[in-house]
Amino acid sequence: MNDASQEKKRLLVKVSTLYYMDGLNQQEISERLGISRPQISRMLATAKSEGIVQISIRNPYSEEQAYERAIAETFGIHDVIVVHVPDADRQVIDQHVARAASALLESAIKDRDVVGIMAGRTISSVGREMHYAGRKDVKFVPMIGGFGSDGGAWHANSNARVFAEHFKSRHLLLNAPAVVASPQARDFFLNESEISDVLEAAKKASLALIGIGQVTDQATIVRSGYFSDDEMKGVQTKGAVCNISTSFLDETGERVHYDGEARMIGLSIDEIKAIPNVIAIAVGDDKVEAIASALRGKCMDVLVTDMDTAKLLLDWQRKNPVRQA
Structure with missing residues (x-):
């Protein structure tokens, strides 16, 4: 030299x-x-x-990140967060997954964002983990009406309120049920500006947090009493394996149309997919097929889940390749 x-x-x-x-x-x-x-x-x-500087990262999350990359590449979505809590019970795992989702959401929310919030107990748990992040003029908006009249703490209205309280921001209320008795009743509700304005705000959200539901007789839409067992069997017969908001999807991620759609008040999956950044949170072996369906349908940009679900998801995908038409 x-x-x-x-x-x-x-x-x-x-x-x-x-x-x-x-x-x-x-x-x-x-x-x-x-x-x-x-x-x-x-x-x-x-x-x-030139090797003068060599950066070494101590990465305690290498196994999780391997599954994150595998799922993101397999299904073609932007990102995945996999939470691993070894030897923990379901309640502890769920809490850690909720914390991971809340941390992601806190980082993703920008000044003046409108954030769409779905119903569900999993979404509710994320809201309880939120912290104020100093963003200005943020607004949380429910994306679906209420299920039943029990005042559940996991309804979209309740969830939007919890997020807003923890984030020290505003929220809107959708004063309508998720499922009504007839298409005429739905039209009646949608003619009210107080309701239609909230739905329009939800459609224009810049960011959304959704859950993913399986299609069984235990689904919230059935247990609410507004969607009968026969109606649920009807969508199952049409191949539905996944429920997101007012929509059902089949194994390939395609939307399944059903008669009950005309009685639903909330955003459809197509309207949710039009939102620029959609974060989905879902865990559990009973939801693997539903999660795969939502991933195949490109219903989200980011998935937050746990390690066991991630492993089962990739295994299910290998065993159930998409059949070409």
């Missing part, structure tokens, strides 16, 4: 030490050494490319 090369290397080492070890920023180094800030940036990049 000639003298000029030796001195260039010495300067690269000095700049790298000031930046990575002493904690100076690029502007401070520029002022200290009399070298332009863009040149400092180029020198730091050169130091990395």
